[in-house]
Amino acid sequence: YTLDNDVLTTEQRQFYEDNGYLLIKKLVSDKDIERFRKEFLRICKKEVNPPGAMIMKDESLRSQYGQSEKVVNKVQDFQEDKELFRYCTLPEVLKYVECFTGPNIMAMHTMLINKLPDSDKQTFLHPMHQDLHYFPFRPADRIVCSWTAMERADQDNGCLVVQPGTHKEPLKPHGYPKQEGKANKLFHGLLDEDETSPRVHLVMEKGDTVFFHPLLIHGSGVNKTSGFRKSISCHFASSQCYYIDVKNTDQEHLEKEIVEIVRKKYNATSVELRDIWNFRARLVQGERINL
Numbered sequence: 001y002t003l004d005n006d007v008l009t010t011e012q013r014q015f016y017e018d019n020g021y022l023l024i025k026k027l028v029s030d031k032d033i034e035r036f037r038k039e040f041l042r043i044c045k046k047e048v049n050p051p052g053a054m055i056m057k058d059e060s061l062r063s064q065y066g067q068s069e070k071v072v073n074k075v076q077d078f079q080e081d082k083e084l085f086r087y088c089t090l091p092e093v094l095k096y097v098e099c100f101t102g103p104n105i106m107a108m109h110t111m112l113i114n115k116l117p118d119s120d121k122q123t124f125l126h127p128m129h130q131d132l133h134y135f136p137f138r139p140a141d142r143i144v145c146s147w148t149a150m151e152r153a154d155q156d157n158g159c160l161v162v163q164p165g166t167h168k169e170p171l172k173p174h175g176y177p178k179q180e181g182k183a184n185k186l187f188h189g190l191l192d193e194d195e196t197s198p199r200v201h202l203v204m205e206k207g208d209t210v211f212f213h214p215l216l217i218h219g220s221g222v223n224k225t226s227g228f229r230k231s232i233s234c235h236f237a238s239s240q241c242y243y244i245d246v247k248n249t250d251q252e253h254l255e256k257e258i259v260e261i262v263r264k265k266y267n268a269t270s271v272e273l274r275d276i277w278n279f280r281a282r283l284v285q286g287e288r289i290n291l
C-alpha cells in the first residue's frame with residue numbers, strides 16, 4: 001500500500017500497511033489554515049464564485065440565515081479557486097502523498113467541509129463509506145486522501161471515525177442509508193455495515209492531517225456543538241492510474257446520479273463520467289500520463 005520512500009519511518013509505513021491510514025500532527029501551518037478559512041467565508045458570502053465548484057447548502061436553514069457560513073456545509077471541486085487549491089500543492093502535503101502515489105501526482109477531488117451544528121435531524125452524519133465508491137479509476141493502492149483539520153475535531157463536533165484494516169477488503173455496495181431524516185445528496189453509505197468491526201475516533205488538532213486509503217471504511221458523526229467543524233481535503237492519485245468502465249458494477253447507479261447533476265448544472269446533453277473527472281483533475285507534481 002506504500003512505496004519505498006525516505007519520508008515515512010519504518011513504524012509509520014507499517015502502521016499504514018496494517019491500518020490504512022496515518023495521522024501526521026501539525027502538518028499544515030495556522031497561517032495557511034487561516035487563509036483557507038477566509039477564502040471559504042468569501043465563497044459563502046458570494047464575494048467569489050469559483051467556476052466548477054459545487055456549493056452545498058442546508059436548504060432548511062437558508063430562509064433563516066441567507067448566505068453565510070451557517071448554511072454552507074460543503075464546497076466541492078474547488079480546483080479553480082487559486083487560494084483553496086494551494087492546499088493541494090503544499091510541499092509538506094505532497095511530500096507524504098508521494099509515499100502512496102509515487103512522483104506523478106494528480107489532484108482528483110477537492111472538498112472543504114463545514115460540518116454544521118446538528119442536534120436533532122442528523123442531516124450531517126456522513127454514514128460509513130469507502131471513498132473508492134465515488135472513483136472510476138484504479139488501482140486503488142495508488143490513490144490517497146489527505147484530510148486536514150481546520151480546527152480541533154473530536155467526538156463532540158463530528159470527527160472522522162475509521163475502521164482500521166478495512167482497506168484490505170474489497171469495494172462494498174453503497175447506497176442511501178435508511179436512517180431517519182433526509183439523506184444529503186450523494187452521501188452514500190455502506191448498505192451492509194459490520195457493527196462488530198472496531199472503530200477509532202480520530203481526534204485531531206488544527207493542522208493535523210490524516211492520509212488514508214480509498215477502501216478504508218470511514219465516516220463522521222454528528223456535530224453536537226454550537227460551532228462549525230471545518231476540514232479541507234483532497235484525493236490524490238498517481239497520474240499512471242487509469243479510468244475504468246463502471247457499467248454493470250455497483251458504481252453504475254452513482255455514475256447516473258453524478259452525470260444527471262452535471263447535466264442539469266451546465267445544461268449539457270452528452271456528458272460522460274470520464275469527462276467530468278478530466279475536467280476536475282489537475283496535475284500537481286511530475287507529469288500527466290493517463291488520468
